[in-house]
Amino acid sequence: MRKASISRKTAETGISVEINLDGTGLYDNQTGVGFFDHMLDQLSRHSLIDFTIRAKGDYHIDDHHTVEDTGIALGQALVQALGDKKGIRRYGSCHLAMDDAQVRCALDLSARPYLICNLDLPSQKIGTFDTELVREFFQALSTHGGITLHIDQLHGFNSHHIVEAAFKAVARALREAVETDPRKTDAIPSTKGAL
Numbered sequence: 001m002r003k004a005s006i007s008r009k010t011a012e013t014g015i016s017v018e019i020n021l022d023g024t025g026l027y028d029n030q031t032g033v034g035f036f037d038h039m040l041d042q043l044s045r046h047s048l049i050d051f052t053i054r055a056k057g058d059y060h061i062d063d064h065h066t067v068e069d070t071g072i073a074l075g076q077a078l079v080q081a082l083g084d085k086k087g088i089r090r091y092g093s094c095h096l097a098m099d100d101a102q103v104r105c106a107l108d109l110s111a112r113p114y115l116i117c118n119l120d121l122p123s124q125k126i127g128t129f130d131t132e133l134v135r136e137f138f139q140a141l142s143t144h145g146g147i148t149l150h151i152d153q154l155h156g157f158n159s160h161h162i163v164e165a166a167f168k169a170v171a172r173a174l175r176e177a178v179e180t181d182p183r184k185t186d187a188i189p190s191t192k193g194a195l
Contacts, residue, residue: 002082002178003018003020003021004018004079005077006073006080007073008069010069013065013066013069014056015054015066015070015072017051017052017074017076018052018053019051019052021178024048025047025049025050028051028052029041030054031053031070032055032057033057033129034127034128036063036129036137039163042167042171045171046167046171047174047175048175053070053073055070063129063133068133071137071139075141075146078147079146082178084188084194085109085188085195086186087181088177088178088189089176089177089178090177090195091107091109092107092173092175092177092178093107093173093176094168094176095154096168096172098161100155100156101153101158102155102156103152103162105152105172106173107148107150107170107173109147110195111195113148114148117138117151118151120156120162121162121163126159126160131159134163138170
């Protein structure tokens with residue numbers, strides 16, 4: 001079963017993440033950060049990976065630690081659920097349009113973390129959410145999930161649409177990458193023989 005459960009406790013946050021790579025996109029995300037929950041819901045729904053996420057953070061300071069640490073725990077859960085990565089497609093990509101926004105994502109579950117995040121967000125806030133935390137989340141997810149992750153905004157002038165398009169594009173690319181390749185179910189998708 002390609003499932004994982006991660007708990008992460010620090011002086012700043014307490015995070016628990018449960019995922020099922022072979023789910024249907026069911027989600028139950030409660031981080032205490034409303035817009036972030038909405039984005040995590042999109043990530044689950046469009047990747048078809050079931051998420052149950054609980055987070056409590058030092059909100060009296062800001063949302064930074066909660067968002068970043070959720071990305072860390074989610075990345076660790078992906079690594080655990082993927083195991084040796086035998087039979088996966090490994091690569092995924094998506095061009096996604098949402099109203100004025102178009103975002104492209106390409107990723108590789110290579111165990112070589114690298115983030116390119118070209119998002120030009122016109123506003124510093126979406127509701128009470130700091131837009132600079134979008135990059136922080138994807139950096140943590142990439143680093144702790146061992147993902148080479150490229151996210152590029154092609155168009156867009158509405159920050160909400162741009163960010164949501166980015167999360168959905170990552171979700172669709174992730175869905176493709178974690179899927180089992182029916183032509184190579186017993187093979188590691190690398191000439192090295194390991195990822």
